[in-house]
Amino acid sequence: MSSIQNLEKFVNLRKLKLLDNNITVIQGLENLRVLEELSLEKNKLQSIQNLENLKYLKKLDLGSNKIKRIANIQTLVNLTQLSLENNEISRLDGLEELQCLMELYVGNNLISDVKETIKLKELQRLIILDISGNIMCLSKEQNYRIFCIFHLRKLRVLDGLSIDPTEHLEAKDTFSGRLTDEILHGRLNGRKL
Numbered sequence: 771m772s773s774i775q776n777l778e779k780f781v782n783l784r785k786l787k788l789l790d791n792n793i794t795v796i797q798g799l800e801n802l803r804v805l806e807e808l809s810l811e812k813n814k815l816q817s818i819q820n821l822e823n824l825k826y827l828k829k830l831d832l833g834s835n836k837i838k839r840i841a842n843i844q845t846l847v848n849l850t851q852l853s854l855e856n857n858e859i860s861r862l863d864g865l866e867e868l869q870c871l872m873e874l875y876v877g878n879n880l881i882s883d884v885k886e887t888i889k890l891k892e893l894q895r896l897i898i899l900d901i902s903g904n905i906m907c908l909s910k911e912q913n914y915r916i917f918c919i920f921h922l923r924k925l926r927v928l929d930g931l932s933i934d935p936t937e938h939l940e941a942k943d944t945f946s947g948r949l950t951d952e953i954l955h956g957r958l959n960g961r962k963l
Contacts, residue, residue: 774798788813789831796820810835811853818842833857833875840864855879855900862886871896877929878903884914888921896922902929913944920945 771791777783778801785807786799793813799805800823807829808821815835821827822845830846831853838858843849844867851873852865859879865871872895882905890896899922901907906914907929919925919933920941926933 777802799824821846843868850895851875855903862889865890866892868893869895873898875900876904877901880905882906884909884917887914887918890922894924897924897926899925899927900929916941916944 771788772793773795774788774793775798777786777798781801781803783802783805786802786805787807787809789809790812793810793815796810796815796818797820799808799820803823804826805824806826808824808827809829809831811831812834815832815837817839818832818837819842821830821843824846826848827846828848829851830843830849833853834856836858837854838860840854840859840862841864843852843864846868848870849868850870852868852871853875855875855877857876857879859876860881862876862881865874866889869892871893874890874893874896877900881901884906886906887899887901890899899918901914901918915928916937918928919937923938
């Protein structure tokens with residue numbers, strides 16, 4: 771299948787799985803206003819679009835596509851799980867409106883800077899994060915796991931492993947009291963962090 775079509779009559783559809791196809795554009799979902807789960811995993815999507823009518827969507831799986839940027843999902847305010855693993859994403863912008871998000875899977879993308887994870891601090895309910903397989907995870911000097919644990923204090927699971935209390939202590943010892951670039955920049959701009 772290369773396109774989504776002929777779903778107009780399925781207005782009460784709650785789950786839609788169209789995995790492992792040749793779909794290149796998200797379209798034809800406008801009438802599925804009560805859809806709660808959508809999976810378009812393993813397709814040929816390059817961008818996220820045409821989801822604004824899916825206000826009740828709770829689970830969105832767009833893994834194993836060719837998506838470069840997280841965009842056009844700010845209206846999905848009921849989303850609790852988002853899967854974007856195995857794409858070409860390099861930045862974690864575009865998630866700040868998703869205040870119900872509890873699980874985020876962005877493993878095996880192109881995220882190279884561990885500081886991108888600071889953008890997830892706004893997600894107060896985020897407890898499960900998978901960022902394994904990104905470029906930043908390969909760098910020993912970034913110590914991404916401890917960095918994430920320190921900045922995302924509500925996380926319970928990181929990369930499929932439960933966060934141990936000793937890791938919280940290590941994160942606190944490593945990063946507490948350090949004048950980070952973000953804090954310094956904030957103070958120089960007149961904001962205290």
